Amino acid sequence: MSINTGRLSQSRQGIHLNKDQPSALLRLLTRMWKARALYIMLLPMIVFFVVFRYSPYWGLTLAFKDFVPAASLSDMAWVGFEHFERLFALPAFSEVFANTVIISIFKLVAGMPVPVLFALLLNEVRLTIFKSSIQTVTLFPHFLSWVVYGGIMVLFLSPGGVVSEIAAIFGINGNTLLVDTQYFRGILVITDILKGFGFSAILYLAAMTAISPDLYEAARVDGANRWQQMRHITLPSISGVFVIVLILNMGHILDAGFEQVFIMYNPAVYSVADIIDTYTYRVGLVQGKFSIATALGLFKGIIGFILIVGSNQFIKRRGHATLW
Numbered sequence: 514m515s516i517n518t519g520r521l522s523q524s525r526q527g528i529h530l531n532k533d534q535p536s537a538l539l540r541l542l543t544r545m546w547k548a549r550a551l552y553i554m555l556l557p558m559i560v561f562f563v564v565f566r567y568s569p570y571w572g573l574t575l576a577f578k579d580f581v582p583a584a585s586l587s588d589m590a591w592v593g594f595e596h597f598e599r600l601f602a603l604p605a606f607s608e609v610f611a612n613t614v615i616i617s618i619f620k621l622v623a624g625m626p627v628p629v630l631f632a633l634l635l636n637e638v639r640l641t642i643f644k645s646s647i648q649t650v651t652l653f654p655h656f657l658s659w660v661v662y663g664g665i666m667v668l669f670l671s672p673g674g675v676v677s678e679i680a681a682i683f684g685i686n687g688n689t690l691l692v693d694t695q696y697f698r699g700i701l702v703i704t705d706i707l708k709g710f711g712f713s714a715i716l717y718l719a720a721m722t723a724i725s726p727d728l729y730e731a732a733r734v735d736g737a738n739r740w741q742q743m744r745h746i747t748l749p750s751i752s753g754v755f756v757i758v759l760i761l762n763m764g765h766i767l768d769a770g771f772e773q774v775f776i777m778y779n780p781a782v783y784s785v786a787d788i789i790d791t792y793t794y795r796v797g798l799v800q801g802k803f804s805i806a807t808a809l810g811l812f813k814g815i816i817g818f819i820l821i822v823g824s825n826q827f828i829k830r831r832g833h834a835t836l837w
Contacts, residue, residue, distance in 0.1 A: 576811045609788055619701075659708075663704075
């Protein structure tokens with residue numbers, strides 16, 4: 514009896530202590546109030562995402578409805594997966610899907626190592642002026658829109674351009690580079706790398722600055738040369754950043770670059786360059802088939818979500834740092 518009385522007393526004391534402690538919601542509100550200046554600065558970004566990122570999700574229901582001009586979205590007839598069935602039955606769908614995957618994989622495989630190699634080489638440069646100049650030159654194309662940068666590339670690759678003249682030296686017909694299906698995918702990959710590798714290298718350079726100089730000093734004492742220091746210290750230290758970038762890029766595997774392709778392609782290379790985004794543009798805006806275009810965009814988003822979650826879980830099981 515005394516044991517039961519003691520347990521009852523302890524339980525009552527626990528309840529009394531829990532009542533005296535503030536609730537989790539109250540503690541959260543207290544912390545938010547203390548950091549209210551930071552939350553006020555965060556508020557515009559939250560409003561931006563709610564208005565321009567999440568509220569348009571309501572429009573995705575158009576993929577399951579029959580579009581009627583001048584009618585509200587709620588008044589349109591529900592047709593289920595009819596538009597998806599029509600989409601997958603289109604002869605051009607398999608072609609644009611294959612083109613998107615092939616171009617994206619080429620960009621991923623060829624484009625991921627370039628910023629890493631560039632950052633490693635730039636990290637070895639000790640002359641500050643030269644290092645800053647090279648970084649500025651390679652960073653500048655990132656800030657140009659594809660309308661400007663793509664237009665410049667088209668001029669270089671057009672008949673009589675610099676690249677076409679150089680190609681002629683190696684026995685390649687430089688006058689047909691932009692209309693030759695054999696070279697056009699390679700042109701897309703190379704121009705994309707040239708535009709973005711300088712900006713992507715900033716992530717790896719920032720990760721290198723966090724490496725302790727004591728590690729390099731200890732390696733030099735043990736007789737390690739520059740190559741061995743890079744291999745055993747620098748590369749393992751930036752591998753986490755590489756993994757995070759890889760996961761993010763996997764989520765965009767069906768985003769082969771609408772602006773780039775739209776600026777540079779032409780009907781002669783549709784068979785190898787027409788991707789999901791450009792096909793959606795032609796079907797939705799040019800032909801006015803908004804329901805099918807929405808279904809195509811929703812399909813692309815679902816595949817991207819599955820890929821980014823799957824790649825994150827796969828890499829997490831292998832013991833690497835991941836997004837979540």
